[in-house]
Amino acid sequence: MNLYIVVEGRNGARKVYKDWIRYVNNKLNNIDYLNDLKDNNYYIVAGWGQPEIFDRIEAAVKDVNQIAEFDRLVVALDSEDIDEHNKFIEVRDFIDKIGCKKQVKIVIQHFCLETWLLGNEKVFRKTPTDESLKRYYAKFDIRNLDPEILPRFEDWNRSQFAYEYLRAGMRDKRFERGTRISYTKTNPGSVLQRGYFDQVVNRFKKKEQINSFGNFLAAFSNSE
Secondary structure (H helix, E strand, O other), rough: EEEEEEEEEOOOOHHHHHHHHHHOOOOOEEEOOHHHHOOEEEEEEEEEEEOOOHHHHHHHHHHHHHHHOOOOEEEEEOOOOHHHHHHHHHHHHHHHHHHHHOOEEEEEEOOHHHHHHHHHHHHHHOOOOOHHHHHHHHHOOOOOOOOOOOOOOOOEEEEHHHHHHHHHHHHHHOHHHHHHHHOOOOOOHHOOOOOHHHHHHHHHHHHHOOOOOHHHHHHHHOOO
């Protein structure tokens, strides 16, 4: 099984997917060049945000149609302010219009990748010292409430709030002795680690939250 993957963003999401896919299915191996394609490989390209990602999707469909060794196209992007189902329909209809000859899996990150990353409860201390984080807790208790229902905050949209919330949690967490944790959109840092991924999976399975994360697991957990 060989997969061609298009992810939203420039480089950050691509780095996250390159590592997290291996945690889901260790039979799959990443390749950086199409010429290296053999068996049980996955090749990832960055979509450069919306609407540019749709140009990347169109190019990806052409590639998988022309390269016989590819079995599946996976497209991953944020729903942003659109309903998750409606975003799925938008992407599905776009791909159908082009005409992909291979199996297609669509992963909607509802409402952004940082929503999933907020699912790691261990990032957020019960009693924070960071003043910004205290304000965020008062607005929305990320330790207990589903990150997918995170609201807007002041002048930020939900995606911006999710990013700042995550950064504040990590900043506050660094006050603990021996803790080194960081994240930016260009350098995902700590979220690439297996332990971080496992905490996100735990939130999804035990609390039945961040449900869109299930799309990610389903896209890579098997070859059916």
